[in-house]
Amino acid sequence: MGYVLVINPGSTSSKIALFKDGGLINEKSIRYTNEELSIYESIFDQKDFRKSRIDDFLAENGITKNDLIAVVGRGGLMKAVEGGTYIVNDTMVKDLSEGKYGMHASNLGAVLAKEVADEIGIKAYIVDPVIIDEMQDIARISGLKGIERRSVFHALNQKSVARKVAEQKNKQYGEVNLIVAHLGGGISIGAHEKGKVIDVINGIDGEGPYSPERTGTLPLIDFAQLIINEKLNIEQVKKILAGHGGIQSYLNDIDMINVENRALAGEAEYKKYLDGMCYQIAKGIGEMSVVLKGNVDYIVLTGGISYSEYVVQSVKEHVQFISEVVVMPGEEEMRALYEGTKRVLDGIEAAKIY
Ligand SMILES: Nc1ncnc2c1ncn2[C@@H]1O[C@H](COP(=O)(O)OP(=O)(O)O)[C@@H](O)[C@H]1O
Ligand SMILES: CCCC(=O)OP(=O)(O)O
Secondary structure, three states, X not given: OOEEEEEEEOOOEEEEEEEEOOEEEEEEEEEOOHHHHHOOOOOHHHHHHHHHHHHHHHHHOOOOHHHEEEEEEEOOOOOOEOOOEEEOOHHHHHHHHHOOXXXXXXXXXXXXXXXXXXXXXXXXXXXXXXXXXXXXXXXXXEEEOOEEOOOOOOHHHHHHHHHHHHHHOOOOHHHOEEEEEEEOOOEEEEEEEOOEEEEEEOOOOOOOOOOOOEOOOOOHHHHHHHHHHHOOOHHHHHHHHEOOOHHHHHHOOOOHHHHHHHHHOOOHHHHXXXXXXXXXXXXXXXXXXXXXXXXOOEEEEXXXXXXXXHHHHHHHHHHOOOOEEXXXXXXXXXXXXXXXXXXXXOOOOOXXXX
């Protein structure tokens, strides 16, 4: 068997990995500086720059493209689909490139994967993209005609840890109810009912808790007034909601290790906003427990911030009356992308068509 190349573009980084025969061969996280990215007008304009780093990674590992059997990228903001592994086709590339359903760094995942794959005539895939939609219809109603809530969340990691927790408890994912809170630069919280995410606190459109860099829900009148006063266009509004909101807006910092250290060292402002975030995360979990009518087997805390004992304890204090809380810190997106591809290569699952 040859190598599977995994490409996961994030807003300030690209993670790249090579897997072979079930094992990780090498992984690299490339961090980009503001200076490197700010010269590009749009996220999409970063494509060739990011691609050159992938070529460098292959060369560093002594691999040529001909050694690859498949390429997989993180799936971005595209037409809502059900979970699974999808072949990257031209329609998908067009939607992601044009930002038809919004623009996020993950839009580059499928596009870069297909460019690399096309060079040697192999297939490119995405797995469980951020717009997986398994929401029950009642959850779509927003409260204003013409605007619908949509399902955008850390689907890849949420589904992967949900399966893992079920497995650890000797159960099938399809027979348990879980609330999964992904606590990273962005935060999303999903109500997983017997294998389907029937409602979700969307991690990017301005819902739920504030995060290191996102506002979450805001008082609408005040936000509307800000837009009018500052004459903001839609791109500027999106930047505030996801980028310049949350902890970043209060403390000018998105490094939660630093925020926690300063909070614990007695800096009152740091403690106040860290506690506020934990409080809102707990409220979000409570909301999802109502969606599941209280039938919750496990609450799962995942993502980078779940490494924080302080955050975990603080959230737990509020929600442990609902169910057992399981902590799965970090994320395994690279392995989840590989495993989704391997299931297709091994014939265990059929690839879906977008
Ligand atoms: N040990 C830790 N304690 C607290 N926060 C942490 C820790 N490790 C990472 N983080 C925070 O986790 C966030 C990144 O989480 P991650 O899940 O990797 O992000 P994303 O989902 O945005 O890719 C950052 O704010 C980082 O500071
Ligand atoms: C919630 C959609 C996916 C997302 O926001 O991912 P990042 O936190 O990696 O930006």
